[in-house]
Amino acid sequence: MVEGVGLAVALDGCGWHPAAWREPEARPRELFSGRYWTELVQEAEHGRLDFVTIEDTLALQSSGRAAGGQPDEPDGRVDEVRGRLDAVLIAARVAPLTRGVGLVPTIVVTHTEPFHISKAIATLDFASAGRAGVRVRIAASGDVAAHFGRRDLPGRWSAESAAELFDEAADYVEVVRRLWDSWEDDAEIRDVATGRFIDREKLHYIDFAGRWFTVRGPSIVPRPPQGQPLVTALAHDTVPYRFAARAADLVHVTPRDARDAARISALVRAEWAAAGRPETEARLFADLVVFLDEDGGRAAERRQRLDERSGPEREFRSDAQIFVGTPSELADLLAEWADSGIDGFQLRPAVLPTDLRAITRGLVPELRRRGLFRDEYRAATLRGRLGLDRPANRYAPTGGVR
Amino acid sequence: MSRPVKQIHLAAHFPGVNNTTVWSDPRSGSHIDFASFVHFARTAERAKFDFLFLAEGLRLREQRGRIHDLDVVGRPDTFTVLAALAAVTDRLGLAGTINSTFNEPFEVARQFASLDHLSDGRAAWNVVTSWDAFTGENFRRGGFLPEGERYGRAEQFLRTAWELFDSWQADDIIADKESGVFLADPAAGSFEHTDAHFDIRGRFTVPRSPQGRPVIFQAGDSDAGREFAASSADAIFSRHSEFDAGRAFHADVKRRLGRYGRGPEDLLVLPAASFVLGDTDADAQERAAEVRRQQVSGATAILLLEQVWNRDLQKHDPEGPLPEVDPLPGEHTIAQGRASVRMYEDRLATARRWRELAEQRTLTTRELIIEVTGRQTFVGSPVAVAEAINRFVQADAADGFILVPHITPSGLDEFADTVVPLLQERGVFRAEYEGTTLRDHLGLRTGAGAGRQL
Structure with a gap:
């Protein structure tokens, strides 16, 4: 099991508040450099966090959802951060310059190829020596579909079309996982006597055939160090809970309070049971946006200043609960939610690097004082750190090397 | 200048x-x-x-x-x-x-x-x-x-x-x-x-x-x-x-x-x-020949031969002469996923050229393949x-x-x-x-x- 609570941060642009880029410490002109991301992830590693996720979509950022419109609809605004780099490549760029923290880029399944993503994440797992994960999401909007021109999606979001996209996402993750297993761990034999580089009996066609695609396999990349890199998904409702519980190793949820955390935990755990997934093989993390300062007044002031900059028509809302306060108050909250069935937390810093540093240099020591967080990385891999085993290979007759 | x-x-x-x-x-x-x-x-x-x-x-x-x-x-x-x-x-x-x-x-x-x-x-x-x-x-x-x-x-x-x-x-x-x-x-x-x-x-x-x-x-x-x-x-x-x-x-x-x-x-x-x-140049020539032998094992020689012959030649001895049968024309069915199969578009002509060379210099199949591929x-x-x-x-x-x-x-x-x-x-x-x-x-x-x- 995990010692204490799990702890991760979600990195996005200059932080999660749309006006964060105007804060004194923000570095908006460096957003598209390798150094910017490396320094943020190294800060997370300094706090010995379990992992970072890196946000991504296949659309330009938009205030559409907050303004009551469609999530990915272009909004014509010029006063917020626009533009971003591919999250998988950011994670790869950071991998050789970090040693312990897990790297979990976001990918969109709806318009991409499971074969390409499977090999990319397997390669990230090699480049990071077993610290790779992937957060999967769907893209339901017609605006994103028009970037690819390969399928028509309704212009407006509907529960029905989203449900279909989640079904497709489940097939997608199944293909990605089969491809990771399509080489047994000891398939490369380099047998000089017979001239054989691999034992081809240990490579497997995955022969997936579903409603949306068929994929033959095997992967072009050998089985990655973790066997199965960590798959995560964020879910807010019954259909996505079901998808996330079945497809992901780690489910991100957004409870409003401890009672809500208990309610959601029961729902997700019921889905795990229905999917035949033991609770020891899955983790439930709650997401929170944080404005964090040793001086609670300063945190509140910061939020107010940012909200004023955004203007009254752009009230800062989030799918996740917004916490404003001190590390000690946040530690109280995390402890309470942990008692309500939450295994760990993914904090979304409202401002980077300010709130990230408050997490690693304020919250982490506070949690350590309470015996809720480790001093050092003990397990070498991301799965190991979360208390998840290296899974047996589904294609290996004996389950393969563990 | x-x-x-x-x-x-x-x-x-x-x-x-x-x-x-x-x-x-x-x-x-x-x-x-x-x-x-x-x-x-x-x-x-x-x-x-x-x-x-x-x-x-x-x-x-x-x-x-x-x-x-x-x-x-x-x-x-x-x-x-x-x-x-x-x-x-x-x-x-x-x-x-x-x-x-x-x-x-x-x-x-x-x-x-x-x-x-x-x-x-x-x-x-x-x-x-x-x-x-x-x-x-x-x-x-x-x-x-x-x-x-x-x-x-x-x-x-x-x-x-x-x-x-x-x-x-x-x-x-x-x-x-x-x-x-x-x-x-x-x-x-x-x-x-x-x-x-x-x-x-x-x-x-x-x-x-x-x-x-x-x-x-x-x-x-x-x-x-x-x-x-x-x-x-x-x-x-x-x-x-x-x-x-x-x-x-x-x-x-x-x-x-x-x-x-x-x-x-x-x-x-x-x-x-x-x-x-x-x-020295002589030393390099010797190393080059050794590298070619490492690159083209007997099994690899047969495999490259099959790409031109378009036939199953697993029984053929790489240390013996080229096969007597001619390549199979028509659609390529033997090798998949290689750019190189397209290099030999006229398989019969390629085979003729290889036979002449092998005869001239008394080469085994493997020696011939070493000679004609990727020096x-x-x-x-x-x-x-x-x-x-x-x-x-x-x-x-x-x-x-x-x-x-x-x-x-x-x-x-x-x-x-x-x-x-x-x-x-x-x-x-x-x-x-x-x-x-x-x-x-x-x-x-x-x-x-x-x-x-x-």
């Missing part, structure tokens, strides 16, 4: 899935572990090479319906490796082969623009095409593209990607905290493109990268491939590494450039070249190899070479330590990087004029 001496460009091809790579050598390391890539890239950068090059294969190769197991099998993902290498190198160009058939322009443009940002302007894209349903079985669309349309799609793919790269101006991001203006243009990234292959519109997500557009390589050798290179590429990765063929190829593609309003300096010709070094381009002492490379370049048989070592990851070390200093002494290869981007290294234009309009 009337003009400065022509400078050589050098690149390093990471050894991989083909029988040039010798995996049976005790010095041979992993082709997957990132440490191998770090060693190789740092050697190339220490030697001031222009760039590192990764090939692509999106399905494991098969022979007679089974996964081919005699060569190196498997390779990591190109974009992921290049982005990670950007963290451990500072100047070396990072070139990846990415297929235009089983990808979409929006995603590939996003990846290359991201790589160019994350490497501070060192990204290059070798645009390749494929059509085969065999590879398509790993992708959503399967084998959707008729062979005749592959260059059409590749050209439109590249043109579309350029529109995406150009959809942001270099000064679109202001990020002025005081005034609160982040974006100069509310429509930055807007694009709309319609042709026979793509019908897409919206907003591109990656602001303009340091090189504006990544450097474009083209590798095809057909007439359509050469024309594509002349119209659109910054460099051509050619197979013509022999002197006379190299000069003819060089002249041919440079001649085509005028049609597109381009000059000879706008397209570099970089053949792939293998090499074997030794203390090393440069064999000799460091001095002899440096001279040969320089002679090729000064005579316009090439503008430089993409070197293909046969050992991973140390196969470039000796070249870096012995040949490169000689080229530097002769003043034909840089002693230090002068610029920061790959376009700088290759002497290509940057900014608004970079890349071409089709």
Whole structure:
């Protein structure tokens, strides 16, 4: 099991508040450099966090959802951060310059190829020596579909079309996982006597055939160090809970309070049971946006200043609960939610690097004082750190090397 | 001196899935572990090479319906490796082969623009095409593209990607905290493109990268491939590494450039070249012969024979003469997932040529295959190899070479330590990087004029 609570941060642009880029410490002109991301992830590693996720979509950022419109609809605004780099490549760029923290880029399944993503994440797992994960999401909007021109999606979001996209996402993750297993761990034999580089009996066609695609396999990349890199998904409702519980190793949820955390935990755990997934093989993390300062007044002031900059028509809302306060108050909250069935937390810093540093240099020591967080990385891999085993290979007759 | 001496460009091809790579050598390391890539890239950068090059294969190769197991099998993902290498190198160009058939322009443009940002302007894209349903079985669309349309799609793919790269101006991001203006243009990234292959519109997500557009390589050798290179590429990765063929190829593609309003300096010709070094030329010849024997085992000889014969020849003795039966004409059914099967288009004529050679010199099947397939381009002492490379370049048989070592990851070390200093002494290869981007290294234009309009 995990010692204490799990702890991760979600990195996005200059932080999660749309006006964060105007804060004194923000570095908006460096957003598209390798150094910017490396320094943020190294800060997370300094706090010995379990992992970072890196946000991504296949659309330009938009205030559409907050303004009551469609999530990915272009909004014509010029006063917020626009533009971003591919999250998988950011994670790869950071991998050789970090040693312990897990790297979990976001990918969109709806318009991409499971074969390409499977090999990319397997390669990230090699480049990071077993610290790779992937957060999967769907893209339901017609605006994103028009970037690819390969399928028509309704212009407006509907529960029905989203449900279909989640079904497709489940097939997608199944293909990605089969491809990771399509080489047994000891398939490369380099047998000089017979001239054989691999034992081809240990490579497997995955022969997936579903409603949306068929994929033959095997992967072009050998089985990655973790066997199965960590798959995560964020879910807010019954259909996505079901998808996330079945497809992901780690489910991100957004409870409003401890009672809500208990309610959601029961729902997700019921889905795990229905999917035949033991609770020891899955983790439930709650997401929170944080404005964090040793001086609670300063945190509140910061939020107010940012909200004023955004203007009254752009009230800062989030799918996740917004916490404003001190590390000690946040530690109280995390402890309470942990008692309500939450295994760990993914904090979304409202401002980077300010709130990230408050997490690693304020919250982490506070949690350590309470015996809720480790001093050092003990397990070498991301799965190991979360208390998840290296899974047996589904294609290996004996389950393969563990 | 009337003009400065022509400078050589050098690149390093990471050894991989083909029988040039010798995996049976005790010095041979992993082709997957990132440490191998770090060693190789740092050697190339220490030697001031222009760039590192990764090939692509999106399905494991098969022979007679089974996964081919005699060569190196498997390779990591190109974009992921290049982005990670950007963290451990500072100047070396990072070139990846990415297929235009089983990808979409929006995603590939996003990846290359991201790589160019994350490497501070060192990204290059070798645009390749494929059509085969065999590879398509790993992708959503399967084998959707008729062979005749592959260059059409590749050209439109590249043109579309350029529109995406150009959809942001270099000064679109202001990020002025005081005034609160982040974006100069509310429509930055807007694009709309319609042709026979793509019908897409919206907003591109990656602001303009340091090189504006990544450097474009083209590798095809057909007439359509050469024309594509002349119209659109910054460099051509050619197979013509022999002197006379190299000069003819060089002249041919440079001649085509005028049609597109381009000059000879706008397209570099970089053949792939293998090499074997030794203390003396005789020593190098001996090592080269040994490497050829390692590259072509008996089993590999039979396999290469099958690619021409298009028959199951598993019972044939590689240490005996060529088979008496003739190749099977018609559709190729033996080998899948290889570019090389197309090299032997007239199989009967190839077989006739091979029989004559084997008879003339009393060669066994394996000896014949060693003779007719992939001899090393440069064999000799460091001095002899440096001279040969320089002679090729000064005579316009090439503008430089993409070197293909046969050992991973140390196969470039000796070249870096012995040949490169000689080229530097002769003043034909840089002693230090002068610029920061790959376009700088290759002497290509940057900014608004970079890349071409089709």
